[in-house]
Amino acid sequence: MTSSSRIAIDAMGGDEGLAVMLAGVAQARRRFPAMEFLLVGDEAAIREGLKNHPNLTAASEVVHAPEVVAGNEKPSQAIRRAKTTSMGVAIDLVKQGRAGAAVSSGNTGALMAMAKLSLRTMPGIDRPALAALLPSLGDNDLVMLDLGANTECDTRNLVQFAVMGAAYARTALDLQAPRVSLLNIGTEDQKGTDQIREAANQLRTALHLPMQFSGFIEGDRLSRGEVDVVVCDGFSGNIALKTAEGTARFVADLLKQAFRSSARSKIGFLISRPATDLLRNHLDPNNHNGAVFLGLNGLVVKSHGGANEIGVANACGVAAKMVRDDLTRRITEDLANFEAEAA
Template identity: 65%
Template sequence: MTTPRIAIDAMGGDEGVRVMIEGAAEARRRHDQFQFLLVGDETRIQAALAEHPNLRGTSEILHCDDVVGGDEIPTQALRRAKTTSMGLAVNAVKQGNAGAAVSAGNTGALMAMSKLALRTMPGIDRPALAAVMPTLEDDDVIMLDLGANTEADARNLVQFAIMGAAYSRIILGRKPRVRLLNIGTEEIKGFDRLRDAAAELQEATGLDMDFDGYVESDKINRGEVDVVVTDGFSGNIALKAIEGTARFVTDLLRAAFTSSIRSKVGFLVSRPATELLKHHLDPNNHNGAVFLGLNGVVVKSHGSATAGGVAHAVTVAAKLLEANLTDRITADLNALQSRAQGAPTE
C-alpha cells in the first residue's frame, strides 16, 4: 500500500525548521515510501533540505511565513488558521492534499484548528488526545484523554475507550486490555460517571477489547493494562506526574553516580544497564500524541523533540493511515450502537 503524503508543520516546535526537516528525513530513511508536504517559510525549508537530499524529490513545499506562537491563546490562533503553517498543514488533510498532519506547535491551537477543519467523526462527541507510554513489559500503554477535554461524562469515557482500543490494536495486533482510571479498583469507588461508563463497557458485546473495570495510577506503567481511559484533567495530571518522576529518577541516578570516585567507577561498570534505562525512558522513543475521533489523522509531536522523536511521530501518523484507524473506530461504534438498539452484532 502506498502511504499518502504527510503534511509537516515545519515551523512548529522549539527549534522549528531544522529539527522538523531532519526528523522527516530520518523517517524517510527508515521508510522510503514516505512523501511529504512541508509547510512553512520556503527559504528556510530549502536551506534545510540542502542537508537532506533524500527528501528533495519526495517533498512539496507550501510557503507560509506566519507561525502560531507557543504561548498563543488557541482562540486567537484559530483566527489565523488559513495563514499559519499549522493551520495550512491541517487544512491539507481536510482538502485531501495530505493523509495526515504532524506538528510540534501549540497543543491547544492544534486541537482547535483540527477540530474546526476536520470535525468529529459520526458517533463521537469529543476528540481525545492519546499518547503511548513505556511499561515494565514489552508492550507500551496508551492513555487518553490527556488534555483535550478537562471534563468527560460517561458517554465520553465510553467513546474514549472505543477509540483507544482501536488505536491499541494497531500497535499491539491483538485485543487490548482496557481500564478506566480511578482511585481504587472496587466497583463502589469513583464518580458516578466512572461507574456508569464501567457498567456500559462491561455489558457491551461485539467490542474488540477486554474491559475489566478500573486501574489505579500506580499501575499505569506496570504492563498490566494496554489502554487507560480518563478525562483530560486527570489524564494530564497523571502524565505530568509520570514524566516528572522519570526525570527525578534519572537526575537522582546522575547525581549519585557523580558524587565520588567510587560512584564514578560504579557508573562505568553499570553503564550498559543505565543506557538501557535511559533509552526506555527517553520520551523521543514514544513521541507522537494522536487526536482521536476526528475525520482525519493529526499527530502532535513534543515541542522539544529531537529529530529522532519527530521521525517517530511521523511514523505513528503513517501507521494509523495504513491501518485505517477511523474505519476501525467506526466499526466498534456501530457494534455498540447495534447492542444499544437490541440488534444482533456480527
C-alpha cells in the same frame, strides 16, 4: 502516490527549528519509503534545508505558509491566522484530502483548537480525545487518553474514549484485542464516580468489540504492563502524565547525583552504565513521541515541542501507521458495532 499516503508536516513548529524537523522527517522517510510529505512553511527556508536531505527532496512537495504560530500564542488568536500559518495550512491539507494526516511540534492548545474547528468530530463522537504512548514494563507501550482535551467527561465520553483508544492501540501497538482499563481511585466495583462506574458497566457488556475490558486501574499501576489502554477524563489524565514525566526526571536526576557523590559511586556508575543507558533510553520521551487527536474527521499528530530528530521521526511514524491502517475507519466501525450491541 495517493493523497492518503502523504503526510502534511508543520515544518516551522517546535522549539528546535526547521533543521531538526527536516532531519526527523528524512529519518521517517527511510523507515517508511512508501510515504510522501507535504512540507508546510517558509518555502525559501525549506528548500534551502532540503539541500541536506536529497532522499527527502524526491519525496516531498513544499507548500508555502508565510506565518508561524508562536509557542505562547493564545488559541483564539492562532485560529484567526489559520489560513496563513504553517500549522493551520497543514491541517487544512488534511481537510482538503491532499494529505492523510498532519504532524506538528507547535503550540498544543492552538493545534487542538484548529484541528477541532477545521476537521470537526466524527459522526457519533461527542468529543475528540488526546491520546499518547507512555513507557511501561510490558512488551508494549501504554496508550493513555484523554490527556487534556476535555477536563470534564460523562459516561458516554469515557466509553467513546475506550473504543477509540482500543482502535488506536490495535494500530500503534499491533494488538488484536487490547486490554482496556478505566483510571480510578480503586479497583473495586463500588469505587469512583457514577460516570466511571456506569462506563465500566457498559464496557463489560461490549462482548464483540476487539478489546478486553480489564476493569479499573490505579495510578500506581500504570507502568506495570498490566493493560494496554488506560481511559480517563482529560483533567486526571493530564495530571497523571505530568506526574509520570516528573517522576522519570526525578529518578534520572537522583541517579546522577548518587553516582557523583563519591569515587566509589563513580566506579559503580562505570560498571552499571549499560543498565543506566537502557533506563535513560526507555524513559526518553523522544522514543514515545507522537500524541494523537482521536475522534476527528482527519488525523492529526502532536509532536513534543522539544523533540529531537528521533522524536520527530517517531511522530511521523505514528502518523504513517494510522494512515496505513485507516484508523478513522476502524473507529467508525467499532463505534457502530458497540452502539448496535447496546441497542
